[in-house]
Amino acid sequence: MNASNRQSNIGTAERWISLALGTEFLYRSLKKRNTSALPAAIIGSGLVYRGLMNYCPLYSALGIDRSSRLHGPDAAVTIIVAKPPAELYRFWRDVQNAPLFMSHVSAVHVLDQTHSEWTMTLPGGHSFQWTAEITADEPDSGFEWRSAKGSPFSVNGNVRFKKAHGCRGTQVIASIRFSRSGGGSLLGKLATPLAKYSVRNDLARFKSLMEAGEIPTTEGQPSGRVWADRALVTSEVPA
């Protein structure tokens, strides 16, 4: 594997600590200028190397990945849908269809070619509105969007439809990102993993709607849970 193919595998804080420690080791060993300082020089260069490259060969050999790439702010998720990209694009791009498969979206009102007003309903019944703006649009292959000025938070995302290999249909890739400025970085950090879960869920619902023509549900089916407290008795939950 050459360096350009290497993906980062250490976290941001660790990277800076690695750089600082490595520099310290190198500085001290170079000051001594004798063979007894050689081990420190080797360790120092190693630490500086992994700090600069954002890559640790030892981690790589052990299969460890501590980079924030895995749980970073960009929540991209993907699913295969057995339909052609153009058909899926058309359905998704008609944003009024969103309430059909996005579980937290209760209504979408189209304002103009690129703007639409979204009503979200969160668990617990709390609902709020925000305005979405489409910032880039490539027919049959995807589009980008962001929250317009005046929305209660700052968020952007995109959805892409790529032909999957063979006859498998389309690879749908959706991502959502809460920006650091609007809503604050803490909110963004908290909101993104939740949003990722929600996007993952909505992608599965989109797939079912497109492939099966309906979304599987059990809401409204009978059960013996006539008294609310009985729902508290459950069998073991997975570890």
Place this chain on the structure above:
Amino acid sequence: MKAVCWNGKNDVRVETVPDPKILNPRDAIVRITSTAICGSDLHLYNGVIPTLQAGDILGHEFMGEVVEVGHENGLKRGDRVVVPFTISCGNCFFCKKTLFSLCDNSNPNALLAEKAYGQSGAGLFGFSHMYGGYAGGQAEYVRVPFADVGPIKVPESVTDEQVLFLSDIFPTGYMAAENCNIQPDDIVAVWGCGPVGQFAVRSALLLGAGQVIAIDNVKSRLKLAEQGGAVPLNYDEVDVIDRLKVMTGGMGPDSCIDCVGMESHGVSVDAIYDRVKQSVFLATDRLHALRQAIQACRKGGVISVPGVYGGVLDKFNFGAAFAKGLTFRMGQTHVQKYMPKLLSLVESGLIDPSIVITHRMGLDEAPEGYKLFNEDKDNCIKIVLSPGVSRRAEVRA
């Protein structure tokens, strides 16, 4: 309507619950005429399957009459149907390959299953929320999703008891045998002579096996397997591996079917270990059966596993499997794939699935039925429940 509800460990009750209604366009509502208690229901009964909630309606083997359909879907009111326990959309990558139990679009709680297994299989009736949380068919009525793909129409010329098991255990035993890729004169060994084992024995012979050896320690089950054409082997009386070697000239059986399983749906090693000890409907260490099958199987043979496994296996003799170049075939049954073929076998009289029935009860008597089956009393092999019928348990002569 009346329905069998799970209320906690060893606590099922027949309760009055709301009638089911159509929730999706491809749904149908079926009035149940016959339903059965499956061995896997006992694990729900014993509370060892995670994500079950008090009030859940049990049952995944049932048949009846269509009383309502969502939209035009090939079924109409009055159709007599058997419903497969696997819920499948018929359109996804997996359904198109007839891998119906791996359907992508039928589990509303797929993310829960993904956490445990990486990907989710199909939703199942009455089998915990990880498998979709669908209300089951031990009830007077049931909602059947994707009714245009699942249920098979059955003629009046066959009785409920002859076709009821097309819903699960007959296709399960048949797929287990088919997975063995049986060649003429093959010797097939079957571990566990419960209902699935009985159908595996008969299916293996139908598929051309030269000899089928049935392993269990319950005499009535061994006798039934013998009546089906198998050579019985009681593991309380003989050393199974030793005996199989003698019977096969030292080669071992060409394929081995594990109809025992362990059905412990935990994901941590210690949880599985506990649950292995908790084996219920066959009084044996469950992983022990699989280990024994691997040990006994001939080189290059097939291990077919219809018995359900849930988590991480402890002390699994994978080295033996590797050294002998074994092939493993397993999974939930692709019921829809087998129903038409097996229905024609029943209609032609080649096989009568009702032979496994030992007890017939009214739906009201479900709690006694679960207790009886769970405690392995009264030579119980299979219990059929009839809604609308209230009569005392009767043992088949």
